[in-house]
Amino acid sequence: MTNNLPTPPVDSHSMASPESAFDPADLCSQLIRFDTTNHGEGKSAGEKECAEYIASLLQSAGYAPLLLGPSPERTSVVLRVEGRDRTLPGLLVHAHLDVVPAEPEQWSSDPFSGEIADGYVYGRGASDMKDMVAMTLATLLEWAQQGIRPQRDIVVAFVADEEDKGDYGALWLAAEHPELFTGVEAAIGESGGHATLLTAVDGSPVRLYPVAVAERGTLHIRVRAQGTSGHGSRPVPVNAVKILISALERVGQHQWPLTLTPAVKSYIEQTTAALGHRADLETEEGVQLAIETMGAAGTVAAVTIRCSSTPTVLRAGYKVNVIPGTAEADIDIRCLPGTEESTMAVIDSLLGPGITREFLSHQPPTQSDAGSHWFDSMSTALTRHDPDAVVVPYCMGGGTDAKAFAPLGISCFGFAPLGADPEGRTVDGVHGIDERVPVASLRSGQRILRDFLENV
Ligand SMILES: [Zn+2]
Structure with a gap:
């Protein structure tokens, strides 16, 4: 490495930081x-x-x-x-x-x-x-x-x-x-690592720094129903649009079970503790209550306590008096670490017969160790800067x-x-x-x- 000084970009509204040579x-x-x-x-x-x-x-x-x-x-x-x-x-x-x-x-x-x-x-x-x-x-x-x-x-x-x-x-x-x-x-x-400002039960400020140690997986699928095409005035026994709509209704309405992965459990436990609340994570109501006490920090918890499946795109038909032979939809599925296989098995049973599927995007969930020296080093750097920092692991809802x-x-x-x-x-x-x-x-x-x- 040389000590050649690069020329910092010329900037009309430059505000040089006293601590940093390169702001x-x-x-x-x-x-x-x-x-x-x-x-x-x-x-x-x-x-x-x-x-x-x-x-x-x-x-x-x-x-x-x-x-x-x-x-x-x-x-x-x-x-x-x-x-x-x-x-x-x-x-x-x-x-x-x-x-x-x-x-x-x-x-x-x-x-x-x-x-x-x-x-x-x-x-x-x-x-x-x-x-x-x-x-x-x-x-x-x-x-x-x-x-x-x-x-x-x-x-x-x-x-x-x-x-x-x-x-x-x-x-x-x-x-x-x-x-x-x-x-x-x-x-x-x-x-991750952003200061989130919260207020404890006794009114004192809490600076929470969530660090992501996991991500839900992204499973984007395209589903297709095959049926019989025909004249709109003469109903057919196998109508692709009807088959698809019923399948999407089942997928979209499915109540995914509460699944507390280690990262999400730690996130809720440590955040509620820092705020001075007691969390009972044994029951669904207890988890819901704990999330409500977390304020702004509860949003990400709410989307990572279960998997999700959301129909987002629909494609079928071209004329009102023609029954189309096929109908298609895209579904955005997010699965928690460790649940990819079981999630897709549930999706297949919800889609039912007469529907085929393919992956548009298949990115498995990630999970890293919140007990590792890597996490400790991030925590140490944050607390050296902010001695009151509360550093907690969390799971991202997206990717x-x-x-x-x-x-x-x-x-x-x-x-x-x-x-x-x-x-x-x-x-x-x-x-x-x-x-x-x-x-x-x-x-x-x-x-x-x-x-x-x-x-x-
Ligand atoms: Zn980005």
């Missing part, structure tokens, strides 16, 4: 200016330009990043920083460069201006997840400037295509270039790129830390309007991240 808020603002909208179905914009910009910053700092992708437009950046002890297992840090679309007419200002105002960085991707890209980048640039090497190998992947299926980003990297992740034992990525890396034998955690804003600002507008992240949270988050990456 993560400024970097986040610069990254937002690349419109990296992922329109789905393989269509996206700007990932290449954003990836090249990041690579140029890293190159100026003396690193040798790789630019890779299935096509020039879908570029990811991968970099391995060699640790002081090469015998230790490596750690992967992954963050996505793409963002979901924004409708500018609904926003207070241009979603891609990266405006810094009122203590926030505004823009599409501010908190999903150019904040984490910026914090990681700031850490790498500081290391280069200060001649610091982490203890173990750190592999960094800034990837394309997370906001669709990951086929052109994380999944492609894992399938085509597994060698980039040789020796990597654990990974950190999106959704991230962790699902692409877990099959490589990597233990995945959701840890993209953001500290609490001293004036109470919070992250808002994710996938919505006026997306923003507090500047103070970004800066403290970067210090927590750097602490973790150096000491893990």
Whole structure:
């Protein structure tokens, strides 16, 4: 590594942080200016330009990043920083460069201006997840400037295509270039380590930092009913539309049983305890009551105490007086760790005869160890920054790129830390309007991240 100083991006509203030579808020603002909208179905914009910009910053700092992708437009950046002890297992840090679309007419200002105002960085991707890209980048640039090497190998992947299926980003990297992740034992990525402000039963403030140790699996299926086509005036015995509707009714109305996986149980127990409530998790009512006492922290608990199956797309027929021969639907199924086989068995019995199915997306659930030294190190970094931090494991209801890396034998955690804003600002507008992240949270988050990456 050299000590060549990269030139930080010129910025009219620069607010240099006293603690950081490379302000993560400024970097986040610069990254937002690349419109990296992922329109789905393989269509996206700007990932290449954003990836090249990041690579140029890293190159100026003396690193040798790789630019890779299935096509020039879908570029990811991968970099391995060699640790002081090469015998230790490596750690992967992954963050996505793409963002979901924004409708500018609904926003207070241009979603891609990266405006810094009122203590926030505004823009599409501010908190999903150019904040984490910026914090990681700031850490790498500081290391280069200060001649610091982490203890173990750190592999960094800034990837394309997370906001669709990951086929052109994380999944492609894992399938085509597994060698980039040789020796990597654990990974950190999106959704976790954010300060969540709660109030205890005695009125005292509680700062909860949930770290994701599991994700429900994503099982997207397409189902098809076959019947007899004919004239709409003459009912047929086997009508594809009727068969499909009955099947979807059964799937959509199914009451999935309460299933407390270890991560969800720990999350509810530890959060209610921190708030001063007693939780009885032996009965369904007890669990429901416990979740109600958790305030904002209860939302994710409510969607992870059971599996779910939701019909989302319907396709059948083309003319009112013609009975179609086939009818199709898509169903979004989410299964808890350890339940994939039983969930699909239930789905098949609910669909019943006369229906065939295929997977549109088949990403098994992930589960990592909340008792591992990796989790302890995240917890330590958070509590060193915030001595009152309550760090708890949790299970994500949806999914991230962790699902692409877990099959490589990597233990995945959701840890993209953001500290609490001293004036109470919070992250808002994710996938919505006026997306923003507090500047103070970004800066403290970067210090927590750097602490973790150096000491893990
Ligand atoms: Zn995201």
